Amino acid sequence: VMPQYPCGTCDLCVAGDYIYCEHNVDFEAFTGGKEGRATYAQFMLKPDWLLLPIPDGLSYDLASLALCALGPSFGAFDAMQVSAFDTVLVTGAGPVGLGAVVNAKYRGARVLVLESIPYRVERAKELGADAVLDPRDPDALSQLRSLTAGRGVDKAIDCSGVPAAQRFCIDSARRRGQVTFVGECQDPLAIRVSPDMIRKGLTLRGSWHYNLRLYPHIMQVIQRSPVVARLISHTFPLDEVQRALEVSASHECAKIILHPWDDRQHSGT
Numbered sequence: 159v160m161p162q163y164p165c166g167t168c169d170l171c172v173a174g175d176y177i178y179c180e181h182n183v184d185f186e187a188f189t190g191g192k193e194g195r196a197t198y199a200q201f202m203l204k205p206d207w208l209l210l211p212i213p214d215g216l217s218y219d220l221a222s223l224a225l226c227a228l229g230p231s232f233g234a235f236d237a238m239q240v241s242a243f244d245t246v247l248v249t250g251a252g253p254v255g256l257g258a259v260v261n262a263k264y265r266g267a268r269v270l271v272l273e274s275i276p277y278r279v280e281r282a283k284e285l286g287a288d289a290v291l292d293p294r295d296p297d298a299l300s301q302l303r304s305l306t307a308g309r310g311v312d313k314a315i316d317c318s319g320v321p322a323a324q325r326f327c328i329d330s331a332r333r334r335g336q337v338t339f340v341g342e343c344q345d346p347l348a349i350r351v352s353p354d355m356i357r358k359g360l361t362l363r364g365s366w367h368y369n370l371r372l373y374p375h376i377m378q379v380i381q382r383s384p385v386v387a388r389l390i391s392h393t394f395p396l397d398e399v400q401r402a403l404e405v406s407a408s409h410e411c412a413k414i415i416l417h418p419w420d421d422r423q424h425s426g427t
Contacts, residue, residue, distance in 0.1 A: 160208040161225060161367055163188065163195075174371035177233070198399055200418040213377055219390060219415050223257070224368070224376045227389050227413045230340040231258035231315055232376050233368035235265060238313045238336045242266025247302070247311040247330050250318025250341055251278040253389070253413045258315055259285045260386055264379050270302060270311065272326060277410045285385050293323065302330050310335060319343040334359040340366070389413045
């Protein structure tokens with residue numbers, strides 16, 4: 159099930175860029191009621207063109223990683239054209255940031271991660287991060303520059319939504335580098351237009367998610383990545399959603415999967 163409720167008829171939707179739909183469907187007008195849009199449920203209502211087939215042999219658990227695990231960074235990396243020639247910085251190694259590590263490594267990039275929570279640090283390393291820096295270390299930026307021959311990273315993605323991490327992305331990027339924000343944030347961020355953008359030649363963008371046209375490609379990552387299953391740390395039956403939320407709040411987890419039709423068993427690693 160693809161995210162959002164796009165109209166399907168505006169110029170962006172027709173071009174396959176429906177994430178940025180100009181209109182979005184009035185949900186109540188579409189369904190005739192308020193119920194049916196929640197995802198912590200056994201059923202939800204969606205336009206049929208947003209229901210895409212899962213490749214044969216792929217489990218629901220793994221297929222679900224196309225959403226808020228791999229999806230946000232997949233769209234961002236497509237826009238930045240991340241490749242094996244790049245060194246990529248990922249700030250924030252929650253489920254979305256860990257998905258960014260998987261996506262970047264699948265593209266062949268060298269990956270540096272900025273994270274302080276021990277569980278997430280170790281998980282990022284398991285997924286292939288080449289180095290993990292501690293944002294609490296005042297020398298973190300100097301360490302990053304030493305890892306990049308003084309140039310800075312080619313591409314940076316913030317998955318934390320924390321202004322200090324967003325600022326770190328800008329400061330860490332090389333001249334003519336690219337920075338993309340996918341972590342939601344309502345707080346202000348100071349950008350010095352001349353030194354940060356004009357004189358540095360920096361490209362700065364926001365990215366929400368991956369789009370319909372990228373669906374076959376993100377499925378290939380899920381099918382072929384040797385580490386993608388490690389994005390899932392816990393599974394719970396739907397009636398233990400409160401326990402799942404508590405685990406999520408502990409930060410001692412990666413991606414948590416809810417099984418809407420499952421029995422009482424759960425698992426965690």
